[in-house]
Amino acid sequence: MESFSERLIHLRHSNNLTRKQVRESLDINESTYSRWENGTRTPDNETIVRFANFFKVTPMYMLGISHLRNGEEYLLDVLENIESDDTAEGLKAKAGLAEYRKNYI
Known part of the structure; x- marks a missing residue:
């Protein structure tokens, strides 16, 4: 740390x-x-x-407590962790991540 x-x-x-x-x-x-x-x-x-x-x-x-620099990195980290989830929630997260990447990255 x-x-x-x-x-x-x-x-x-x-x-x-x-x-x-x-x-x-x-x-x-x-x-x-x-x-x-x-x-x-x-x-x-x-x-x-x-x-x-x-x-x-x-x-x-x-303070060195988090490795994530800002809220955007936090959001991407959460969404990327959910990507492997094949439940309905995971599929919604995948769609959201794809939309985010298309519009902002």
């Missing part, structure tokens, strides 16, 4: 952002941000939500 600091660094890198760009966008001072990336401190819940909104992920992902 990744820590908050590992997720923060990963998200910053994957968005091609510098520490300064993230700090300035969220109005965070340099030493505080540095402690968060170094893993010596963890921000409060409000700040975690600000980071999650900034990077368009869930707070659970930011």
